Amino acid sequence: MATDAAATTKFQNHADFRPDFHPEKISSTTSFDGLHFWQYMISGSIAGLVEHMAMFPVDTVKTHMQAIGSCPIKSVSVTHVLNSLLKSEGPAALYRGVAAMALGAGPAHAVHFSFYEVCKKHLSRDNPNSSIAHAVSGVCATIASDAVFTPMDMVKQRLQLGSDSVYKGVWDCVKRVGREEGFGAFYASYRTTVLMNAPFTAVYFTIYEAAKKGLMEISPDSVNDERWVVHATAGAAAGALAAAVTTPLDVVKTQLQCQGVCGCDRFKSGSIGDVIKAIVQKDGYRGLMRGWIPRMLFHSPAAAISWSTYEASKSFFQKLNSDSNSDNVT
Numbered sequence: 001m002a003t004d005a006a007a008t009t010k011f012q013n014h015a016d017f018r019p020d021f022h023p024e025k026i027s028s029t030t031s032f033d034g035l036h037f038w039q040y041m042i043s044g045s046i047a048g049l050v051e052h053m054a055m056f057p058v059d060t061v062k063t064h065m066q067a068i069g070s071c072p073i074k075s076v077s078v079t080h081v082l083n084s085l086l087k088s089e090g091p092a093a094l095y096r097g098v099a100a101m102a103l104g105a106g107p108a109h110a111v112h113f114s115f116y117e118v119c120k121k122h123l124s125r126d127n128p129n130s131s132i133a134h135a136v137s138g139v140c141a142t143i144a145s146d147a148v149f150t151p152m153d154m155v156k157q158r159l160q161l162g163s164d165s166v167y168k169g170v171w172d173c174v175k176r177v178g179r180e181e182g183f184g185a186f187y188a189s190y191r192t193t194v195l196m197n198a199p200f201t202a203v204y205f206t207i208y209e210a211a212k213k214g215l216m217e218i219s220p221d222s223v224n225d226e227r228w229v230v231h232a233t234a235g236a237a238a239g240a241l242a243a244a245v246t247t248p249l250d251v252v253k254t255q256l257q258c259q260g261v262c263g264c265d266r267f268k269s270g271s272i273g274d275v276i277k278a279i280v281q282k283d284g285y286r287g288l289m290r291g292w293i294p295r296m297l298f299h300s301p302a303a304a305i306s307w308s309t310y311e312a313s314k315s316f317f318q319k320l321n322s323d324s325n326s327d328n329v330t
Contacts, residue, residue, distance in 0.1 A: 035317055040114035043313035048109025051306040052101050057094035058298050059101075061085070063160045065294070078294060097159030100170045104152025112145035113310060116205065129213060131206045138205035142197045150193055151186035195272070196253045200246040208238035208307070232308040239303025243295045248288040250295060252276060 035043075052059070064081045085093045119140045124133035155173045167173035177185050211234035252275045279287045 035117075035314060035321070037114055037118065039314070039317040039321075040117045041110035043310050043317065044113025045106040045110035046313050047113065047306045047310035048105040049102060050309045051109075051302050052105040053098070054305050055298065055302045056098055056101060060094050060096065060160050062294065062298060063157050065291075097156040097170075100152050100156040100159060100173075103170065104149045104156065108145045108149035108152075109306075111148050112141045115144045116141035129209070131210065134205045134209045135202035138201035139198045142201040143194055146190060146193050146197055150190045153193075154186055154189065192253050196246070196249050199249060200242050203245050204238045204242035204303070207241050208234050208303075211237045228308045228312060231311040232304040235307030236300045236304035239299035239301075240296045243299035244292050247290075247292040247295055248276070251279060251288055251290055 061078055061081050064085070065078070116137050119137035120133060123137055124130045127133070155170060155177070158173055158177075159167060159170070167176065212230060215230045215234060249272075252272055276288065283290070
């Protein structure tokens with residue numbers, strides 16, 4: 001008994017002995033990988049800014065293609081739009097509207113990744129590899145982040161159109177749209193955006209998690225050294241496949257946004273079914289897959305950049321938290 005008492009006293013004096021330690025208190029502020037909610041937000045914000053800055057010229061070309069070439073069956077090519085922009089206004093034309101993107105992408109991606117991590121944590125508690133949990137978490141994240149990004153995305157696209165635009169800059173556009181069109185103009189495309197991005201994100205996150213798991217199983221011994229490669233590869237595959245699968249919805253979205261412009265048909269209703277019927281009657285079923293190649297070429301590198309940056313930021317915070325905990329123990 002004396003020996004037991006001495007051992008207990010010695011254990012209580014040890015720095016690791018914490019009789020008031022409650023694991024459930026930690027789970028409310030940190031996740032299974034040891035990060036706080038605000039750390040997810042910062043990591044997501046950095047990932048969003050890096051992704052959109054790197055891909056912004058491609059996004060500008062895509063915006064011009066959708067605005068100019070979405071109406072006729074023979075759409076304008078990437079090289080045609082790129083050459084036209086460079087000849088008329090120079091390389092700077094590819095970055096017009098980048099300030100609006102930065103103002104929207106940072107907060108939106110902070111919301112997107114943090115919501116995804118929190119939802120995934122609660123929905124996949126019993127099964128970390130649940131595809132349904134990953135898909136539902138992605139949809140919830142998209143609905144929340146689109147509410148943040150849609151207003152600045154509208155401003156960005158108006159500024160991207162360049163010489164035909166009458167806006168002097170981001171704030172001029174915001175003020176004039178608010179004054180002339182009302183607050184609702186900032187969210188005019190929100191429902192369409194959600195209907196487009198929700199299935200995209202559901203497919204995207206499901207493929208990403210499955211691809212990441214598969215890649216890590218292929219090389220479990222070297223996964224720590226190749227972690228950024230795993231996330232970049234999984235992200236690229238997820239972005240490309242999700243983009244291809246959801247291209248028909250993207251075509252519907254483009255037709256709805258461009259109806260009545262440059263000769264496009266105007267639809268009697270905003271029903272997705274009616275638009276699909278009109279596209280099939282005009283272009284056949286292949287019309288629903290128009291633009292799938294540039295769409296894949298955009299989303300694949302964008303996803304790789306976003307996920308590798310996000311995971312690198314998370315690793316930084318994990319190391320920071322680990323070092324902080326070590327200092328507290330000593």
